[in-house]
Amino acid sequence: MTLTVAQLSESELLARIFPRLHAGSSMLLGPGDDAAIIAAPDSRTVISIDTQVQDKDFRLLWPNGSTSTGYDVGWKAAAQNLSDINAMGASATAIVLSLTLPGTTPVSWVEQLAEGLSAAIVALGAPQCSVAGGDLSGGSEIVVTVAVTGTLEGRDPVLRSGARAGDQIAVCGNMGFSAAGWALHESHVPAQDFTPGLARAAQLFARPEPPLAAGVLAARAGATAMMDISDGLLRDATRMATASGVGLDLDRAVLSRVAEELIEPAQLVGVDPLVWVLTGGEDHGLLSTFPANTPLPGGFIRIGSVWSLGAAEVAVTIDGQNFEGTVDGALGWDHFAV
Structure with a gap:
C-alpha cells in the first residue's frame, strides 16, 4: 500500500x-x-x-x-x-x-x-x-x-534594460526543446515509442538544462543586457526591447538552423519547428546583448542586432519583418491565457 x-x-x-x-x-x-x-x-x-x-x-x-x-x-x-x-x-x-x-x-x-x-x-x-x-x-x-x-560577488548586475543601438544579440542554451517536449507529452504518442530524438525533447521539457556558467561569463565579457528565456524568445525579446527603448532584429537564417534540431518532433505533431524556437518557453537559455565588436563567450551564438526604435515601429522583427505563424497567435507562454 x-x-x-x-x-x-x-x-x-x-x-x-x-x-x-x-x-x-x-x-x-x-x-x-x-x-x-x-x-x-x-x-x-x-x-x-x-x-x-x-x-x-x-x-x-x-x-x-x-x-x-x-x-x-x-x-x-x-x-x-x-x-x-x-x-x-x-x-x-x-x-x-x-x-x-x-x-x-x-x-x-x-x-x-x-x-x-x-x-x-x-x-x-x-x-x-x-x-x-x-x-x-x-x-x-x-x-x-x-x-x-x-x-554578484562584486560585479555589476546585467539588466534587461541595457541594450543599445549597434549591439549584437546573442543566445546561449537550448531553444524550442521544452515546447517540443510539451507537445509530445500532450500528444497520443506513447513515450515507449519515442525515438532518441523525441526522447531528448521530452527529457529537456521535464528537466531543463539552463547554462548556469554562461551568465557570469557574459557579465565578465561586457554584456549590456541579459535575461532568462522563460516565456519564449519573441516574448522575452520584446520585454528586453521595451525595457531598453530599442528594437531587436533577429536573423531568420540562424534561427532556422537552430530549428533543424527539432524537425523530427515538429513533423510528428505538425508544427513549424521555427515556431517552437521563437515562442517556446522553459528552456531557460540566456538572451543577451553585447557591444558590436565584443567576442562572444563560449556557447553564445549571434542571432541579430539592436537598432534605434522609431515611434511607430515594432520592437522585435525578423529580417526586418513582423513574424507570422505563431501557435494559436501566441508570442510565447502566458500564465493567464485561456
Whole structure:
C-alpha cells in the first residue's frame, strides 16, 4: 500500500525531506530553526521566486501516458530559479521551498522532489547553493514555490534594460526543446515509442538544462543586457526591447538552423519547428546583448542586432519583418491565457 502525506505528521514528513536536501558552502545555519542563515559575500542580495502549479505547469499524468515524477518537478523548480539568478550575472547562494500538497500525494513523490531539486543544483553547476528550508501546507493540488538568493560577488548586475543601438544579440542554451517536449507529452504518442530524438525533447521539457556558467561569463565579457528565456524568445525579446527603448532584429537564417534540431518532433505533431524556437518557453537559455565588436563567450551564438526604435515601429522583427505563424497567435507562454 502506498504511503501518503495524510498518513504522516508534518514533522514526520519533514524528517523524510531534510536528509535529501543539498547543503552548499553558503549555508551557515540550515533547516530546523525559524529561519536559515546564509552567507552574504556581497553587500547586495539577488532574489527571485517561481511557482509550478499542478495541471497548469505540469500534469501528474499526461495524455500520452507519461507521468511527471517528483524528481522531474523538483529538478525544474531548481532549474527555473537558478536560471533567473544566472540571467543577472550572479551566482546562486540559497533556495527555500514552499510545498502545498493534497493528502493523497504519495510520500515517495515528495521524497523524489527533494532529491530532484538537490540533484539539479549540483548537476547544473551551482553546488555552492544550499536548500535552506521551507514550508509545508495542504491543498487541493500540488503547488511548488521556490525562492532563490544569489550574490554578484562584486560585479555589476546585467539588466534587461541595457541594450543599445549597434549591439549584437546573442543566445546561449537550448531553444524550442521544452515546447517540443510539451507537445509530445500532450500528444497520443506513447513515450515507449519515442525515438532518441523525441526522447531528448521530452527529457529537456521535464528537466531543463539552463547554462548556469554562461551568465557570469557574459557579465565578465561586457554584456549590456541579459535575461532568462522563460516565456519564449519573441516574448522575452520584446520585454528586453521595451525595457531598453530599442528594437531587436533577429536573423531568420540562424534561427532556422537552430530549428533543424527539432524537425523530427515538429513533423510528428505538425508544427513549424521555427515556431517552437521563437515562442517556446522553459528552456531557460540566456538572451543577451553585447557591444558590436565584443567576442562572444563560449556557447553564445549571434542571432541579430539592436537598432534605434522609431515611434511607430515594432520592437522585435525578423529580417526586418513582423513574424507570422505563431501557435494559436501566441508570442510565447502566458500564465493567464485561456
